[in-house]
Amino acid sequence: MQIVGLYLQKEAIKNHGTDRDQFARSAYNRYYYTVFLSARAMLEKLDSKWSRTPHKSYPALLNGSIAKSFRDAKSRARRNGDHELVSKLDGGIRAAQALAKVMNKAYGIRVVADYEPAEFVDFSSADRFSLKSVEITEAHGWEGAVELWTRTILQAWRQINA
Amino acid sequence: MPDALEITNKLLASGVTLVGDLVQDAGDENKYYAFTKVIRDDAGAQRPSNHALRKITDSFNEVLLQVTFILVEDDREDILANVKAMLLRTFPEFVRNVFPTFGDQGVVVWVEPKKLLQPDEEATLISKSEEFLEFLNTPLVSFHITTTQNIPTRTACLNLIRLHSPLDQQRLRAELLARGFHIPSDDWLSNMLDKLRKADFILRRKNGQYTLTLFGLEALGSAKNRRSPDIVRALDIARRGA
Numbered sequence: 001m002q003i004v005g006l007y008l009q010k011e012a013i014k015n016h017g018t019d020r021d022q023f024a025r026s027a028y029n030r031y032y033y034t035v036f037l038s039a040r041a042m043l044e045k046l047d048s049k050w051s052r053t054p055h056k057s058y059p060a061l062l063n064g065s066i067a068k069s070f071r072d073a074k075s076r077a078r079r080n081g082d083h084e085l086v087s088k089l090d091g092g093i094r095a096a097q098a099l100a101k102v103m104n105k106a107y108g109i110r111v112v113a114d115y116e117p118a119e120f121v122d123f124s125s126a127d128r129f130s131l132k133s134v135e136i137t138e139a140h141g142w143e144g145a146v147e148l149w150t151r152t153i154l155q156a157w158r159q160i161n162a
Numbered sequence: 163m164p165d166a167l168e169i170t171n172k173l174l175a176s177g178v179t180l181v182g183d184l185v186q187d188a189g190d191e192n193k194y195y196a197f198t199k200v201i202r203d204d205a206g207a208q209r210p211s212n213h214a215l216r217k218i219t220d221s222f223n224e225v226l227l228q229v230t231f232i233l234v235e236d237d238r239e240d241i242l243a244n245v246k247a248m249l250l251r252t253f254p255e256f257v258r259n260v261f262p263t264f265g266d267q268g269v270v271v272w273v274e275p276k277k278l279l280q281p282d283e284e285a286t287l288i289s290k291s292e293e294f295l296e297f298l299n300t301p302l303v304s305f306h307i308t309t310t311q312n313i314p315t316r317t318a319c320l321n322l323i324r325l326h327s328p329l330d331q332q333r334l335r336a337e338l339l340a341r342g343f344h345i346p347s348d349d350w351l352s353n354m355l356d357k358l359r360k361a362d363f364i365l366r367r368k369n370g371q372y373t374l375t376l377f378g379l380e381a382l383g384s385a386k387n388r389r390s391p392d393i394v395r396a397l398d399i400a401r402r403g404a
Contacts, residue, residue: 056187056189056190056193059230073317076317076381076382076383077315077317079381080317080381082315082316082317084315084316085315085316085317085318088315090304090306091306091308094265094270094304094306095272095306097265098263098265098270098272101263104195104230104232105232105233108185108195108197108230108232109232111185111187111188111195112185112195112197114188115188116183116185118183119182119183119185132181132182132185132197132232132234133181133197133199133234133236134197134232134234135239137239138239141261144259144261145261145263145272148259148261148272148274148308149272151308151310152272152306152308155312158312158318158341158342158343159312159314159315159317159318160317160318160321161321162314162318162319162321162322162338162341162343
């Protein structure tokens with residue numbers, strides 16, 4: 001997905017015809033799916049019952065059940081003096097919040113890209129473009145951050161569900 | 163049920179600056195995305211705050227509408243890109259990648275190191291980031307150093323001892339490895355078990371096997387769900403009996 005997204009991003013930048021808008025919109029779409037597939041792979045590992053969770057429920061799940069599990073475990077770890085676990089759970093909570101935020105943004109911008117043709121893509125910069133003030137370079141960068149956050153969440157989860 | 167125009171008017175009246183029109187979800191007519199421009203005040207805090215935005219979200223929830231705010235900040239990406247470039251440029255010998263994000267009150271920095279960092283190296287990274295962000299008038303709210311190696315905490319070790327008790331060090335090592343943990347060395351695990359024993363969480367039997375003390379059991383607690391350790395342990399005992 002990421003490779004296809006980058007290809008579409010480059011095409012949108014070098015193509016000055018009427019098709020550039022479609023390449024640009026499709027790039028946002030592919031970058032959203034990069035984020036979604038990474039998050040889904042992580043959720044399957046956390047709990048198989050979450051593998052069928054609808055796309056748009058992911059942020060609520062991350063900020064809800066998953067963050068709550070971490071917070072509950074953190075209180076207990078603090079009582080038991082397990083400072084390393086407290087630190088890992090802090091990371092897990094922050095990572096879940098950050099992932100939820102990016103999922104919301106990626107999903108929202110995908111909806112705009114796919115269903116709101118009246119919202120124009122801004123090509124005013126020479127080497128980048130944006131849609132609703134979301135820069136394509138930001139969308140391209142989601143993959144690396146999501147990989148790191150999903151790993152952080154998985155590591156924290158394994159510590160408390162060993 | 164308010165329509166998009168009424169929702170927009172309510173958002174504007176609440177002090178929210180929208181980027182373009184409100185976006186209705188493709189599959190749910192009661193769900194909207196509000197691309198919202200935010201700024202930083204002199205103390206680096208976001209305006210409107212997440213607390214204020216949550217209150218607006220709650221007021222819409224009361225009339226069965228879901229409005230999700232997607233925050234857009236003009237110089238936000240520049241700040242994040244600058245932090246990332248500074249850390250990569252200043253610490254090329256031990257920083258592989260940096261992913262800064264905006265949290266509620268400032269910047270959260272995630273660093274992927276090239277090696278296991280020493281406490282003084284970690285402290286240097288944090289103080290340099292704080293100093294740099296202070297210059298940009300933005301607080302550093304937290305700093306996370308990630309690693310691909312998941313070394314078991316003492317709680318993880320205790321959980322496995324509870325599930326498979328009684329067990330010796332070699333069995334514990336095998337169980338930890340099977341769950342994807344990284345164990346630095348046999349000495350490391352031996353020290354961990356020693357510390358747990360001295361803290362009265364576990365007992366060492368004469369045959370070298372370990373089991374949890376009552377104090378250890380109470381410290382771990384239990385859970386009333388399908389991941390309950392009591393159920394997992396009962397199943398493990400049944401398997402061993404079979």
